[in-house]
Amino acid sequence: MDNKLTVELISVGTEILMGNIINTNAAFLARECVKLGLSCYYQDVVGDNEGRLTDTLNRAIDRADIVILSGGLGPTQDDLTKEVSAKCMGRKLYMDETSKIAIAEYFVKVGKSPTDNNWKQAMMPEGCIILPNNNGTAPGCIIEDNGKHVILLPGPPEELELMYRESVEPYLKSLISGTIYSKMVKICGVGESKAETMIKDMIESQTNPTIATYAKTGEVHIRVSAYGEDEAAAKKLTKPVVKELKERFGNSVYTTDENVTLEQAVVDLILANELTVGTIESCTGGLVAGRLINVPGVSEAFKSGLITYSNKSKRKLAGVKKSTLDKYGAVSRQTASEMAAGMAALAKCDVTIATTGIAGPDGGSPDKPVGLVYIACFVCGKVTVKEHHFNGSRAKIRNNAVTAALNLMRNCILEYYSEKTFGKK
Amino acid sequence: MDNKLTVELISVGTEILMGNIINTNAAFLARECVKLGLSCYYQDVVGDNEGRLTDTLNRAIDRADIVILSGGLGPTQDDLTKEVSAKCMGRKLYMDETSKIAIAEYFVKVGKSPTDNNWKQAMMPEGCIILPNNNGTAPGCIIEDNGKHVILLPGPPEELELMYRESVEPYLKSLISGTIYSKMVKICGVGESKAETMIKDMIESQTNPTIATYAKTGEVHIRVSAYGEDEAAAKKLTKPVVKELKERFGNSVYTTDENVTLEQAVVDLILANELTVGTIESCTGGLVAGRLINVPGVSEAFKSGLITYSNKSKRKLAGVKKSTLDKYGAVSRQTASEMAAGMAALAKCDVTIATTGIAGPDGGSPDKPVGLVYIACFVCGKVTVKEHHFNGSRAKIRNNAVTAALNLMRNCILEYYSEKTFGKK
Numbered sequence: 001m002d003n004k005l006t007v008e009l010i011s012v013g014t015e016i017l018m019g020n021i022i023n024t025n026a027a028f029l030a031r032e033c034v035k036l037g038l039s040c041y042y043q044d045v046v047g048d049n050e051g052r053l054t055d056t057l058n059r060a061i062d063r064a065d066i067v068i069l070s071g072g073l074g075p076t077q078d079d080l081t082k083e084v085s086a087k088c089m090g091r092k093l094y095m096d097e098t099s100k101i102a103i104a105e106y107f108v109k110v111g112k113s114p115t116d117n118n119w120k121q122a123m124m125p126e127g128c129i130i131l132p133n134n135n136g137t138a139p140g141c142i143i144e145d146n147g148k149h150v151i152l153l154p155g156p157p158e159e160l161e162l163m164y165r166e167s168v169e170p171y172l173k174s175l176i177s178g179t180i181y182s183k184m185v186k187i188c189g190v191g192e193s194k195a196e197t198m199i200k201d202m203i204e205s206q207t208n209p210t211i212a213t214y215a216k217t218g219e220v221h222i223r224v225s226a227y228g229e230d231e232a233a234a235k236k237l238t239k240p241v242v243k244e245l246k247e248r249f250g251n252s253v254y255t256t257d258e259n260v261t262l263e264q265a266v267v268d269l270i271l272a273n274e275l276t277v278g279t280i281e282s283c284t285g286g287l288v289a290g291r292l293i294n295v296p297g298v299s300e301a302f303k304s305g306l307i308t309y310s311n312k313s314k315r316k317l318a319g320v321k322k323s324t325l326d327k328y329g330a331v332s333r334q335t336a337s338e339m340a341a342g343m344a345a346l347a348k349c350d351v352t353i354a355t356t357g358i359a360g361p362d363g364g365s366p367d368k369p370v371g372l373v374y375i376a377c378f379v380c381g382k383v384t385v386k387e388h389h390f391n392g393s394r395a396k397i398r399n400n401a402v403t404a405a406l407n408l409m410r411n412c413i414l415e416y417y418s419e420k421t422f423g424k425k
Numbered sequence: 426m427d428n429k430l431t432v433e434l435i436s437v438g439t440e441i442l443m444g445n446i447i448n449t450n451a452a453f454l455a456r457e458c459v460k461l462g463l464s465c466y467y468q469d470v471v472g473d474n475e476g477r478l479t480d481t482l483n484r485a486i487d488r489a490d491i492v493i494l495s496g497g498l499g500p501t502q503d504d505l506t507k508e509v510s511a512k513c514m515g516r517k518l519y520m521d522e523t524s525k526i527a528i529a530e531y532f533v534k535v536g537k538s539p540t541d542n543n544w545k546q547a548m549m550p551e552g553c554i555i556l557p558n559n560n561g562t563a564p565g566c567i568i569e570d571n572g573k574h575v576i577l578l579p580g581p582p583e584e585l586e587l588m589y590r591e592s593v594e595p596y597l598k599s600l601i602s603g604t605i606y607s608k609m610v611k612i613c614g615v616g617e618s619k620a621e622t623m624i625k626d627m628i629e630s631q632t633n634p635t636i637a638t639y640a641k642t643g644e645v646h647i648r649v650s651a652y653g654e655d656e657a658a659a660k661k662l663t664k665p666v667v668k669e670l671k672e673r674f675g676n677s678v679y680t681t682d683e684n685v686t687l688e689q690a691v692v693d694l695i696l697a698n699e700l701t702v703g704t705i706e707s708c709t710g711g712l713v714a715g716r717l718i719n720v721p722g723v724s725e726a727f728k729s730g731l732i733t734y735s736n737k738s739k740r741k742l743a744g745v746k747k748s749t750l751d752k753y754g755a756v757s758r759q760t761a762s763e764m765a766a767g768m769a770a771l772a773k774c775d776v777t778i779a780t781t782g783i784a785g786p787d788g789g790s791p792d793k794p795v796g797l798v799y800i801a802c803f804v805c806g807k808v809t810v811k812e813h814h815f816n817g818s819r820a821k822i823r824n825n826a827v828t829a830a831l832n833l834m835r836n837c838i839l840e841y842y843s844e845k846t847f848g849k850k
Contacts, residue, residue: 017465019455020639020646023448026470030444040442041477045451045468052466076621110816115618135817158817214445279711279732285718286704286711289732293710294820296786298734304742305732307704307714313729313772347738361721395719 005175007033008064009043010056012072012081013155017047025070025153025160032164034212036172037180037227038066048078057088061148066172071155073138075117082141085150086125089143096124099132099139106137131167135159142171149175181234182209182225184258185245188218188407195220198248202241209238217396218403219262254410262406267295269413270351275380277409278347279305280318280339282330283357283373287402303347308339314356318342331356331368333385336376340385344378351413352378353405359394373401377412384412430600432458433489434468435481437497437506438580442472450495450578450585457589461597462605462652463491473503482513486573491597496580498563500542507566510575511550514568521549524557524564531562556592560584567596574600606659607634607650609683610670611690613643613832620645623673627666634663642821643828644687676839679832687831692720694838695776700805702834703772704730705743705764707755708782708798712827728772733764739781743767756781756793758810761801765810769803776838777803778830784819798826802837809837 009029015021026043033040042063046056053072060067072081086093099122107114114137121138124130131140136159143150151168153160173179187195192215196203199222203211209226224241228234246253254265270277279289289305292298306317311330314320319342320335328334339354357373364370371390376383386408390400434454440446451468458465467488471481478497485492497506511518524547532539539562546563549555556565561584568575576593578585612620617640621628624647628636634651649666653659671678679690695702704714714730717723731742736755739745744767745760753759764779782798789795794814801810813829815822 014637015639016452017455017468018459018637019452019457020637020648022452027441027444027447030442032444034443041472041474042481043442043470047466049466056467075618111814115622158821212443212445281711283718284715285727286706286714286730286732289711290709290715290823293708293732293734294823296819302710302732302734304734304738305711305730307711307718307727307730307732309718309724309727309729317729394721398715398719 005038006064007038007040007066008060010060010069011045012069014047016045024157029068035182035225048072048080050080050084053084066149068151070153070160073154075120081152085152089145089150091125093123094126096122099130102132103137131163133159133163135162178227178229179231179234180225180227181231181238182223183238183242183256185222185242185253186255187220187249187252188254188262189252190220192220209241217399263291264295266406266409267298270301275351276303276349277301277351278303278343278349280343280352280354281307282309282355283359284355284398284401285309287398288353288405291402303349331358331372333374336374337383337385340376340378340383350380353409355401355405357401359397361394371397375405375408377408379412379416430463431489432463432465432491433485435485435494436470437494439472441470449582453586454493461601473497473505475505475509478509482509491574493576495578495585498579500545506577510577514570514575516550518548519551521547524555527557528562556588558584558588560587603652603654604656604659605650605652606656606663607648608663608667608681610647610667610678611680612645612674612677613679613687614677617645634666642824679835688716689720691831691834692723694835695726700776701728701774702726702776703728703768703774705768705777705779706732707734707780708784709780709823709826710734712823713778713830716827728774731768756783756797758799761799762808762810765801765803765808775805778834780826780830782826784822786819796822800830800833802833804837804841
């Protein structure tokens with residue numbers, strides 16, 4: 001990267017210091033900084049303590065061009081990020097009437113009443129750029145001085161992320177000469193170490209664009225970022241690398257758009273083909289449907305879902321045969337298959353997904369250990385069943401099963417249409 | 426707290442600095458330190474860079490009694506936590522034969538061959554306490570000097586956590602005089618700021634035990650930690666404070682056990698009363714069932730669940746009357762109520778929970794804005810419906826609705842049994 005601006009992240013709050021919340025804000029901001037080509041050498045966590053925060057902030061201002069603080073903008077006496085930052089940057093606080101009105105309006109919107117201490121949140125450092133909070137009460141701000149940029153953001157992730165997207169990202173982009181353009185190649189169904197091995201040569205020879213891999217539950221994301229004089233130049237540099245990644249990973253790539261989730265990719269595929277969908281879940285107990293339904297617009301396609309956790313409900317609701325359950329058991333290829341087909345018949349839909357497995361910690365046996373999950377996908381009459389062996393806690397096994405189920409839906413729909421096209425030729 | 430030892434956590438690694446992984450190690454170690462009554466004032470993240478790591482470590486040694494470093498114990502040239510720590514503490518590295526044998530044995534166990542650079546992992550600082558790694562190759566160590574304790578742990582969480590449990594926790598306990606005992610009072614249905622106002626006097630006058638509040642989605646958790654000569658003494662000190670909190674928050678307290686989640690509390694209540702349960706979800710689309718089914722042992726009670734996302738499925742599967750849907754709409758008190766009752770009849774269960782609402786971002790109207798959610802709970806013939814107005818993203822609205830649904834189940838079951846008891850008198 002040609003960009004030499006450095007950034008330091010300071011997370012303020014006792015909750016992080018005491019381990020009660022995991023510092024996802026720092027991870028989010030770090031990823032965003034990487035995307036912009038900013039170099040981050042330090043992250044700090046410090047409590048709501050004037051002396052220690054002053055000390056940490058002064059050091060950060062000294063060693064970085066941009067300091068992003070998160071947290072400590074709340075209404076209580078404890079919250080002093082604004083007070084300390086104003087002091088370090090030689091500013092006073094004043095009551096900002098626009099922010100005061102915005103806070104009052106927020107309370108009207110949520111049908112609650114502000115308390116006296118809420119107005120503290122409208123006290124802003126003199127001469128700062130105010131960042132409106134469209135998801136809460138605390139405005140953020142940017143204090144600039146002497147080539148240094150101190151950015152204050154609220155702690156709740158949904159407020160921080162929206163404010164970053166609306167105000168901070170455009171601001172940071174304005175500081176950078178040239179442009180960074182990045183694509184996220186998202187892969188499902190290939191393990192992390194296998195994926196890294198498959199692109200080792202590309203990672204080792206990277207300069208511009210750079211390539212970075214991120215592991216998610218059952219997924220690997222590869223960020224390709226290029227620096228160029230303008231967006232077109234940067235974009236041009238990413239293209240051959242993204243193309244190469246798509247060739248190496250084939251159908252395992254489900255998107256190259258950062259904002260598209262796996263469930264979004266599945267729903268897009270369903271909507272594009274005017275299919276209808278239903279779910280029938282045992283071990284994942286509603287989580288596959290839960291992820292699909294998180295996609296806005298899914299109501300066009302989603303018919304209904306069943307959670308058939310007991311054998312009786314598998315029989316009664318989904319029409320799984322008693323003989324199948326008796327002979328093969330609830331956790332079996334055959335039961336999964338009958339669940340998927342039964343659901344398709346019941347809900348009269350084109351695509352169904354069925355899960356049945358042993359999430360643990362109990363219920364395993366030598367034949368059917370904890371972590372064994374069968375996933376069946378029905379697409380327009382054809383059922384495909386996959387056997388999986390997952391590791392870890394009950395929650396981890398279930399989450400891995402959900403991802404595998406969404407991926408199977410994707411693959412089965414793609415396969416159905418590729419066979420159809422092939423057959424027509 | 427009477428214990429004055431302080432600890433600082435340093436996470437070493439570019440992956441955290443770039444946001445590729447979330448810093449769960451720091452959260453784990455921070456929680457464990459709080460449990461032991463150690464005060465943590467700073468956490469740092471720094472890359473595998475000699476100058477910056479030396480700087481960060483020297484500062485930490487200066488301002489804390491105990492410094493715990495994680496990461497950078499790998500076999501590559503990049504990994505230099507041991508080298509830097511030895512230098513800062515005035516030690517040389519030597520080849521530790523015991524660690525070398527342990528590494529060789531580990532490779533035999535996992536059926537792989539060590540590479541030459543793996544032996545670097547057996548180079549240890551002179552005079553240190555070696556911490557065996559029973560889940561990987563890199564041993565950890567403790568370097569003691571002049572009342573300072575520098576503890577080096579491997580980065581992979583499953584290695585770090587096992588090594589902490591086996592070696593570090595007993596070591597830290599040996600440094601501490603007396604014991605810390607803590608209880609977590611978990612509250613649902615009272616907002617964070619209201620909860621804080623309700624116990625402001627207790628927070629302000631706290632010394633031993635200390636009181637700290639933590640906000641979760643729809644929940645507030647209050648940790649009460651006391652320091653005493655032994656566990657019995659510490660426990661005795663927490664008792665009146667926990668009792669006072671229970672009195673102030675009444676039925677909103679769902680547990681005082683750190684490890685019990687809201688869904689666990691609901692399932693415990695269901696199992697204790699030998700009830701059976703079913704779910705019927707529209708806007709939460711499977712997530713209520715998903716949380717309930719995350720509780721091991723729920724299979725005793727959970728009969729089945731429905732996701733009736735479309736109006737048709739509400740009618741066909743759950744028996745909601747067409748006239749109800751036509752007159753009041755899918756998002757209404759009446760529909761929620763019929764869903765809950767319909768599900769109870771269909772699945773023949775004692776308790777059902779129904780959700781219907783507008784999760785957004787589209788689909789809202791002035792009468793029925795985005796965020797409006799009706800939740801109905803059926804308990805043995807009686808249906809209770811609550812109207813909620815949630816804010817934020819689609820995901821946030823849905824998650825808040827799930828927590829509210831679980832809490833309504835808890836309250837309705839408690840109320841049913843209290844009325845029954847009262848009626849008997």
